[in-house]
Amino acid sequence: MNFIEAIILAIIEGITEYLPISSTGHMIIGSSLMGISELDFTKVFEVNIQFGAILSVVVLYWKRFFQSFEFYKKLLAAFIPAAVIGFVLNDLIDQLLESVAVVAIMLVLGGIILVFIDKYFEKKATKEDITYVDAVKIGLFQCIAMIPGVSRSAATIIGGMFQGLSRKESAEFSFFLAVPTMFAASGYKLLKAFKAGTLTFSTNELQLLAIGNIVAFIIAMAAIKFFISYLQKYGFKVFGYYRIVVGLIILGLLAAGYDLRVI
Structure with a gap:
């Protein structure tokens, strides 16, 4: 991996970690297209730069973290639900992470859900506070995102909205939950x-990790600010269409015989 490839992956992580489009899926696709997905360092790099994205939430919402x-x-x-299920199914999850096809399929299915989810919640009453029961249920939704391509952000935000939370409250709790989940x-x-x-x-490689975390941190901060503002005004639909288009393109390339893992 060179510096350009490291910066590209860090930008992908920063943009996609908190948007409902699957950061894991995009990094798998990105590293595959650059031909570095099979490198041991790439896999460690993709995990490590998440710390930069985690730090962006802590910095942006530092008052909430000390409230x-x-x-x-x-x-x-x-x-807790993700911690338990993730530990038990760790080997299966690692196997799924090797599949670009799984990522593409989940991008499409998740995209279809996002296209219609705003209408479903259009007339739902919302509340501003989260109970312990709500928190556990949102945690169970987060477990769905262990399938690459689902998007942890999408799963937890929708999980929060099912508990009656507003878009803004659901998104912010999703960001907060990312900190212990991604760190662990x-x-x-x-x-x-x-x-x-x-x-x-x-x-x-240490220099690549340093620059990767810095870039992921800066980009993630901008992405969070954009997403909260956009979500409150326009909802999920554009992210749904984006997911469907990307997923179908990847499925088309796979059907044409391209091995995206070794390009």
């Missing part, structure tokens, strides 16, 4: 690599 102990208890309640998932994968003896970096 009360109740806030952390609700985040923990929402985090990334930390666990890095720990596995460390135990396997594959977590060793050259000076060049």
Whole structure:
């Protein structure tokens, strides 16, 4: 991996992590198109730069993260389902991450849902506070996003709206929930690599990780601000159409015989 490829992947991570279009799916597709998806360092890089994206939420919403102990208890309640299921199904999830076809299919299916989801919630009453039961249910929705291409952001935002939360409250809670979820998932994968003896970096790779986290942090901050504003005004439909188009293009390339993992 060179610096240009690292910056491209970091931009993809920063843009897509908090938008309902699947960051994992886009990074799998991006690394495949650049021909670096099979490199061990690429897989570690894609996990590591999530820390930059996590930090963007903490910086933007730092007051909320220090508001009360109740806030952390609700985040923990929402985090537990993914922690348990992710640990139990870790090997299966890793296998799914190798499949560009799974990503493409889930992009299309998720896109169809996003196209129609605004109309479903059009006349639903909304509330501004999250109960512990709401938090656990949103956490269960988050588990669906363990399938690459689903989008953790989309799953948790829709999960929040099903609990009666407004778009804004659902999106912000989704951002907050990303912090413990992504930190745990990334930390666990890095720990596995460390135990396997594959977590060793050259000076060049350390520089790539540093620039990747910086770029992901900056881009994610901009993406979050854009998304909250756009979502309140226009809803999910444009993201749904985008997902469908990208998913169909990938499926078309696969049907034409392209092996996107080795391009």
